[in-house]
Amino acid sequence: MKQINKIAIVGGTHGNEFTGAYLVKKFEQYPNLIQRSSVKTVTLLSNPQAFAANKRYIDKDLNRCFSSDDLSDLTLSSHEDEQAKNIQNTLGKDGKYPVDLIVDLHSTTANMGLTIIPGSRHPFILQLAAYLSSINPEVKVCYSRPEQARNFLSSVCELGFVIEVGPVAQGVLSAEWFQKTEQLIVTILDYLERCNQGIIPQINNSLTIYKYLEFVDYPRNQNGEIQAMIHPQLQFRDYEPLHPGEPIFLTLNNQAIAYTGTSTVYPVFINEAAYYEKGIAMCLTEKEEITI
Amino acid sequence: MKQINKIAIVGGTHGNEFTGAYLVKKFEQYPNLIQRSSVKTVTLLSNPQAFAANKRYIDKDLNRCFSSDDLSDLTLSSHEDEQAKNIQNTLGKDGKYPVDLIVDLHSTTANMGLTIIPGSRHPFILQLAAYLSSINPEVKVCYSRPEQARNFLSSVCELGFVIEVGPVAQGVLSAEWFQKTEQLIVTILDYLERCNQGIIPQINNSLTIYKYLEFVDYPRNQNGEIQAMIHPQLQFRDYEPLHPGEPIFLTLNNQAIAYTGTSTVYPVFINEAAYYEKGIAMCLTEKEEITI
Numbered sequence: 001m002k003q004i005n006k007i008a009i010v011g012g013t014h015g016n017e018f019t020g021a022y023l024v025k026k027f028e029q030y031p032n033l034i035q036r037s038s039v040k041t042v043t044l045l046s047n048p049q050a051f052a053a054n055k056r057y058i059d060k061d062l063n064r065c066f067s068s069d070d071l072s073d074l075t076l077s078s079h080e081d082e083q084a085k086n087i088q089n090t091l092g093k094d095g096k097y098p099v100d101l102i103v104d105l106h107s108t109t110a111n112m113g114l115t116i117i118p119g120s121r122h123p124f125i126l127q128l129a130a131y132l133s134s135i136n137p138e139v140k141v142c143y144s145r146p147e148q149a150r151n152f153l154s155s156v157c158e159l160g161f162v163i164e165v166g167p168v169a170q171g172v173l174s175a176e177w178f179q180k181t182e183q184l185i186v187t188i189l190d191y192l193e194r195c196n197q198g199i200i201p202q203i204n205n206s207l208t209i210y211k212y213l214e215f216v217d218y219p220r221n222q223n224g225e226i227q228a229m230i231h232p233q234l235q236f237r238d239y240e241p242l243h244p245g246e247p248i249f250l251t252l253n254n255q256a257i258a259y260t261g262t263s264t265v266y267p268v269f270i271n272e273a274a275y276y277e278k279g280i281a282m283c284l285t286e287k288e289e290i291t292i
Numbered sequence: 293m294k295q296i297n298k299i300a301i302v303g304g305t306h307g308n309e310f311t312g313a314y315l316v317k318k319f320e321q322y323p324n325l326i327q328r329s330s331v332k333t334v335t336l337l338s339n340p341q342a343f344a345a346n347k348r349y350i351d352k353d354l355n356r357c358f359s360s361d362d363l364s365d366l367t368l369s370s371h372e373d374e375q376a377k378n379i380q381n382t383l384g385k386d387g388k389y390p391v392d393l394i395v396d397l398h399s400t401t402a403n404m405g406l407t408i409i410p411g412s413r414h415p416f417i418l419q420l421a422a423y424l425s426s427i428n429p430e431v432k433v434c435y436s437r438p439e440q441a442r443n444f445l446s447s448v449c450e451l452g453f454v455i456e457v458g459p460v461a462q463g464v465l466s467a468e469w470f471q472k473t474e475q476l477i478v479t480i481l482d483y484l485e486r487c488n489q490g491i492i493p494q495i496n497n498s499l500t501i502y503k504y505l506e507f508v509d510y511p512r513n514q515n516g517e518i519q520a521m522i523h524p525q526l527q528f529r530d531y532e533p534l535h536p537g538e539p540i541f542l543t544l545n546n547q548a549i550a551y552t553g554t555s556t557v558y559p560v561f562i563n564e565a566a567y568y569e570k571g572i573a574m575c576l577t578e579k580e581e582i583t584i
Contacts, residue, residue: 025517026544054569109461169401169461171565175521175542225317229467250467252318273463277346 004159004192007101008091009034009043009185013063013153014274015050016170019177020105020163023185036189038196042097044090046104046153047083054171056274063104064151084153092156101159103188104152105181108166109273111236113138114184119149119160126292127200129161130207131191132184139184140239142268142285143211167236170273207292210239210266210285217279219249219257227251230271230281238268241287248282296451296484299393300383301326301335301477305355305445306566307342308462311469312397312455315477328481330488334389336382338396338445339375346463348566355396356443376445384448393451395480396444397473400458401565403528405430406476411441411452418584419492421453422499423483424476431476432531434560434577435503459528462565499584502531502558502577509571511541511549519543522563522573530560534576541573 009027011020024043027034034041045051047062059078070076071088089095091102102119116132116139118125126141133139142164144152154160165181168174194201219228228249234242241264242248248267249257259265265284269275301319303312316335319326326333342349350371357376362368381387383394394411408424408431410417425431434456436444446452457473460466486493511520520541526534533556534540540559541549551557557576561567 022518022521022544030545109464167461169459169464169565171462171568172401172563173518173521174563175524175527178521178544179524226314226465229314229465229470232467232471235467252314252470253322271464271466273461276463 002100003038003196004100005038005040005196006097006099007039007041007103007192008099008157009041009103009105010046010153011043011105012045012047012051013104014056014061014106015047015052016054016056017105017107018171018173019107019165019168019181021045021051022173022178023105023182026182034185034189036193039189039192041189042099044087046087047080049079056170063106063153066153066155067151070151087153088156099157101192102154102157102161103185104154104160104162106162106164107168107170107177108164108269109169110269110271111167111238112164112268113140113166113239114180115139115162115164115268116141117144117149117152117154117162117164119152119154119162120158122159123292125159125161126207126290127203128188128191130205130292131201131203132187133207134204135187136184138180141207141209143209145212148212205291206289209288209290210268211288213265213284213286215280216248216267216282216284218276218281219251226276228257231256234267234270234282236270238270239266241265242267242284294392295330295488296392297330297332297488298389298391299331299333299395299484300391300449301333301395301397302338302445303335303397304337304339304343305396306348306353306398307339307344308346308348309397309399310463310465311399311457311460311473313337313343314465314470315397315474318474326477326481328485331481331484333481334391336379338379339372341371348462355398355445358445358447359443362443379445380448391449393484394446394449394453395477396446396452396454398454398456399460399462399469400456400561401461402561402563403459403530404456404560405432405458405531406472407431407454407456407560408433409436409441409444409446409454409456411444411446411454412450414451415584417451417453418499418582419495420480420483422497422584423493423495424479425499426496427479428476430472433499433501435501437504440504497583499582501580501582502560503580505557505576505578507572508540508559508574508576510568510573511543518568520549523548526559526562526574528562530562531558533557533579534559 011024062080065084231247247256303316354372523539539548
C-alpha cells in the first residue's frame, strides 16, 4: 500500500449539517490538531453559501453532483454543479491539490451513531473501517449502492468515505456529536500515521457491513402527500433487525402498516429529514460479515 | 365566563414544524374528531407556502408579524405580512370568521415536552393550563414577555395560546409527538365542552409557571461566528434548575463556560435550531407558583 500523505477533511457539504461544518472551522483555527508527521491534512467547508444560508443546498444536493458524467457536462451550471467542478479541480487526481484520501463529514436525524460509508470497497478503507469498529462499537459500516456512491463528493478520491453521525437535528450544533466525531477523526489520523510508518494496527479480519437493498417511501396519496409516519416502534431503531410482519408505519389515522418483505432486514436512515423530498422513509439493508 | 363556541386549531405557522401541520391535515380528513356539541372547530394550515417549501418561512417569521402596529402597516407586504393580515381578517374579532380561542401548534428541537405558552394571562387560559398540567406532568407552562407575545399568531384572539412540543427535528414527522399533541388537543376540546355545559373540571388552584427573564446568545467572535456550543451537561435539560457556576457552553476548543448569574434559573428552548439566527442559545426563566 502506498503512503497516505495528503488528506482532506470536508464539512458542510450539506449546509445545515453543523457537526462537520463547525469541526472544519475548529480545525481551521487549530490546524496542528489534524497534522501528523507523515500526513498533511487540509480542510474544506465545501458549500459555504449553503452553510451561510443554513440550508442543505442552494440549487441542488451537492453530494449528488460528482458523477464523472455530471462533472464533465458543461451545460450543468447550478451553484452546486459549479462547486462540484471546483472541488474536483482542486482535490481530484488531476487537480491543483490532489489528495490521497477524503473524509466527508455529515450528520443525520436518524439514529446512525457513527456510520462509515465507504466510497469504494478498497481493502485499505475496509481495514480502516474494521479497525474503527473494533475499538468503538458505535461505529457501523454501510455500503451504499455503487451507482449512488459515484455521485458523492468523497468519490473525488478512490480512498474516500462519508462519516454520518446522529441523531441530531438539522441546524443544530450538538456538543456530543461534535466531540465523538472529532475523536473519530483523531483515531483515523493516528491510524494513517501508523500505517505510513509500517505499523499496521492490529485488527479483526472480519467486518460487519450493512448493504443497501432498497429504499422505502412513505405511504402517500395520489397528490404525493404523506399519509403515514414512521411507526413509534421503529423510530431510532436503525441497524436493528426488522422481521417480516413487524410495523414500519403508522397512518395519520392510527393504523399500523407492517413490513411485508419475506426476510429479516436492517433499516437505516429511518426518518432522515433530508430524505422526505427524495421519497425515502428508510433504507433497508442486509447484514453481512465479510473477511478482509 | 362566556361560552367558547368557535375555536381554531392552527398548524404550520412555521413550515418545517411538521407535528402541527400534519395534525391539521389529519383533522381536515377527519373533521368529526375535533367537533364537540357546543364547540365548532376550524383548522388552518397557516403558512402553506412555507410548508410546501419545508422552510420555517418564505420572507420572515410569520409568528412575529401580528402586532397591531404591523397588522395596520400597509407598507409591510412580505409574504408573511400579507398572510398575517389575511389571518387577522379571518379569525380576528372583526374578521369573517371570528373565533373565541386559538391553539397554535409548534414544535422545537429543545426538550420542551408539551409546553403551553399563553398569549395573555387571562384566568380562563390559566385554569385550562392548570388542568392540563395537573393530569399530565409533561405539560409545562411558560410565560413569554408581553412584548413578544403580541407578535404571535395566537394574539389574534384574547384566548390564544401556543403549544410547543419536542424535542423533534425540523422537517421530521414524529409519531410520538404527533400522538401526544393530538391527545392534548382532545383533552382541551373535552375541557371546553364541559366548561360550556357549566361543569368546570376540578383543578388545583396552584400552577407552576416559568417566566422569561432573559435570552442568552452563543459566544461569538467579532464576525458573529459561533465559538461555543451548548454544554453537554445542559443539552436537553430544559426546565431543570441551573445554578450559578454551572457550565452552559463548551467552546469549540473544549473549554467550559459557566453561568455567571447570581440566582438559580430554569433555561428553556435550549439549542432550538430556529433561534440561532435570532441570537438565542436559550431563554432563562424563573419558576413561580401562582394561585389561580
